[in-house]
Amino acid sequence: MRERPAKEFGFDTRAIHAGQRPEPYTGARAVPIFQTTSYVFEDPDSAAAYFNLQEYGNTYSRIMNPTVAVFEERVANLERAAGGVAFASGLAAQAAALFTMLVPGDHIVSSAALYGGSITQLKHLQRKLGLEITFIDPDDLDLWRASLRPNTKLLYGETIGNPGGNVLDLEAVATIAHAHGAAFMVDSTFATPFLCRPIEWGADIVTHSATKFIGGHGTSIGGVAVEAGTFNWSNGRFPVVADPSPAYHGLAFHETFGVYGYLMKLRAESLRDLGAAMSPFNAFLFLLGLETLPLRMARHVENASEVAAWLERQDGVTNVRYPGLASSPYRALARKYLPHGAGSIFSFDLPGGRAAGRRFIESLDLWSHLANVGDAKSLVIHPASTTHRQLSDEELTAAGISAGTIRLSVGLESSPDLIEDLETGLRSVQQMRAEATA
Amino acid sequence: MSEPGVPERWQDPFTILGILTSAKTIAIVGLSPNELRASHFVGFYLRRHGYRIVPVNPREKTILGETSYPLISQIPFPIDVVDVFRAPDAVPEIAREAVRAGAKALWCQYNVISPEGGAIAERGGLRVVMDRCMKVEHARHLGRMHWLGFNTGRISARR
Numbered sequence: 001m002r003e004r005p006a007k008e009f010g011f012d013t014r015a016i017h018a019g020q021r022p023e024p025y026t027g028a029r030a031v032p033i034f035q036t037t038s039y040v041f042e043d044p045d046s047a048a049a050y051f052n053l054q055e056y057g058n059t060y061s062r063i064m065n066p067t068v069a070v071f072e073e074r075v076a077n078l079e080r081a082a083g084g085v086a087f088a089s090g091l092a093a094q095a096a097a098l099f100t101m102l103v104p105g106d107h108i109v110s111s112a113a114l115y116g117g118s119i120t121q122l123k124h125l126q127r128k129l130g131l132e133i134t135f136i137d138p139d140d141l142d143l144w145r146a147s148l149r150p151n152t153k154l155l156y157g158e159t160i161g162n163p164g165g166n167v168l169d170l171e172a173v174a175t176i177a178h179a180h181g182a183a184f185m186v187d188s189t190f191a192t193p194f195l196c197r198p199i200e201w202g203a204d205i206v207t208h209s210a211t212k213f214i215g216g217h218g219t220s221i222g223g224v225a226v227e228a229g230t231f232n233w234s235n236g237r238f239p240v241v242a243d244p245s246p247a248y249h250g251l252a253f254h255e256t257f258g259v260y261g262y263l264m265k266l267r268a269e270s271l272r273d274l275g276a277a278m279s280p281f282n283a284f285l286f287l288l289g290l291e292t293l294p295l296r297m298a299r300h301v302e303n304a305s306e307v308a309a310w311l312e313r314q315d316g317v318t319n320v321r322y323p324g325l326a327s328s329p330y331r332a333l334a335r336k337y338l339p340h341g342a343g344s345i346f347s348f349d350l351p352g353g354r355a356a357g358r359r360f361i362e363s364l365d366l367w368s369h370l371a372n373v374g375d376a377k378s379l380v381i382h383p384a385s386t387t388h389r390q391l392s393d394e395e396l397t398a399a400g401i402s403a404g405t406i407r408l409s410v411g412l413e414s415s416p417d418l419i420e421d422l423e424t425g426l427r428s429v430q431q432m433r434a435e436a437t438a
Numbered sequence: 439m440s441e442p443g444v445p446e447r448w449q450d451p452f453t454i455l456g457i458l459t460s461a462k463t464i465a466i467v468g469l470s471p472n473e474l475r476a477s478h479f480v481g482f483y484l485r486r487h488g489y490r491i492v493p494v495n496p497r498e499k500t501i502l503g504e505t506s507y508p509l510i511s512q513i514p515f516p517i518d519v520v521d522v523f524r525a526p527d528a529v530p531e532i533a534r535e536a537v538r539a540g541a542k543a544l545w546c547q548y549n550v551i552s553p554e555g556g557a558i559a560e561r562g563g564l565r566v567v568m569d570r571c572m573k574v575e576h577a578r579h580l581g582r583m584h585w586l587g588f589n590t591g592r593i594s595a596r597r
Binding site: 014018019024052070073 | 482483486548582587590591597
């Protein structure tokens with residue numbers, strides 16, 4: 001035996017090596033990009049074994065691909081999951097994770113402090129697939145408990161909520177879910193496995209938009225869902241996971257594959273049926289991202305902490321919602337779940353409403369005005385004039401933001417340069433206000 | 439995260455790999471003829487990877503094309519591993535039979551947890567693996583489990 005299977009390697013080592021061994025045929029050290037749709041079978045018996053799920057084999061890249069598999073295993077390893085399945089986007093990963101376990105009439109209790117795209121997706125599922133969904137204030141544990149119904153199958157939230165920076169009490173919500181025989185799913189995109197591993201606190205499924213910090217450079221769209229392998233899907237409440245599958249001659253996935261039952265189903269049924277596969281080239285770029293994830297996240301956190309602390313000291317800036325600040329209501333939860341830092345995405349308010357927000361954005365030179373987060377480049381957006389522009393001021397308040405809310409995704413540039421640019425923006429807003437009063 | 443009653447040495451990766459690389463003949467106690475059952479998946483897989491499979495199931499004549507024996511003691515040739523798909527309370531007697539048959543290892547599948555059975559096998563000089571799947575461990579260390587995104591836990595820079 002030449003390797004050391006028993007050793008527990010450090011996070012940084014696993015971020016670089018997990019899921020990959022040098023390619024045995026050529027010795028290539030980098031992960032090869034297997035840009036192929038399909039795979040030649042050794043013989044008819046092998047082909048049959050692959051299609052019957054009796055052997056781990058490659059058949060078609062909509063279902064599995066060797067480059068994508070390295071990415072899947074690496075994320076699963078970093079998250080301490082049994083395995084993972086990659087998708088064409090974070091929203092695709094989330095849709096497939098839900099599709100694998102739910103049937104019409106099932107009820108989801110979800111945090112209301114979610115990425116807007118997730119809220120829209122859940123609302124569409126509600127209307128089109130007959131799911132029941134209750135959106136709640138994620139900070140109120142009594143509300144999580146009180147919202148449970150006999151048909152509640154899933155509790156869902158984000159490690160760090162959007163846009164208020166709510167840190168979810170993962171351990172408490174997991175306990176509430178499991179006492180009810182329900183699963184607990186967490187979107188951990190803003191934290192990445194470097195800052196928080198929800199499975200260690202009881203989560204069953206963790207999803208990521210790999211587009212953000214995992215890729216880290218704003219180049220590619222992708223997502224991944226990983227599962228702990230410990231939830232009892234045969235508890236009588238998840239017929240589509242536990243019951244015999246007509247597509248596989250009556251195979252009962254969870255009973256037969258145990259720890260790997262949900263993941264097999266996620267791949268062999270949901271990914272296959274929904275078809276939102278990750279491209280091998282995108283997987284290659286995400287793997288490059290993961291190699292430096294620990295270094296980048298440490299710097300993202302350092303820069304975000306400096307920018308947030310500076311903003312909090314400025315006149316004319318209110319509600320700096322960074323969970324890492326001493327003033328944050330989420331400080332205690334952040335210390336527990338995010339000991340290495342509270343990420344680098346947060347929002348703050350400018351008095352002066354939409355006009356102030358617009359003026360601020362226009363005055364910036366170094367921050368990129370766009371609709372993404374988790375890039376090496378620092379990003380900024382004014383929700384009231386972009387993503388949320390159709391909402392009235394009252395509706396904005398209901399969504400947890402104001403007409404003057406600015407969201408930042410703090411990148412990896414020199415922090416004095418970032419602060420100087422923000423200072424220019426604030427000065428410009430002050431000038432506008434002075435002109436208005438004059 | 440081992441279950442109560444399963445000491446770490448019964449899930450030791452070096453022991454597991456040692457058994458997988460040295461075994462040639464594996465008696466599978468409780469092997470089902472139903473191809474949708476977990477035991478059948480495991481038997482099929484191990485046979486595909488070159489092991490000789492010996493079904494031990496009193497209700498069947500042949501499984502996976504191999505003669506099925508009612509008891510381990512009736513297998514007329516040496517066996518290396520006894521792989522168990524039975525309820526935990528059946529394990530002590532199976533362990534005694536495995537010792538008498540001169541097997542080198544007792545392997546108990548997921549949830550087949552019997553500290554008593556494990557101790558009997560160990561006293562008889564057998565290596566013991568418990569609450570682990572022989573197919574999964576083969577696929578993890580020697581096979582292609584990584585092709586489907588499962589976390590094998592393997593880290594190595596060797597070709």
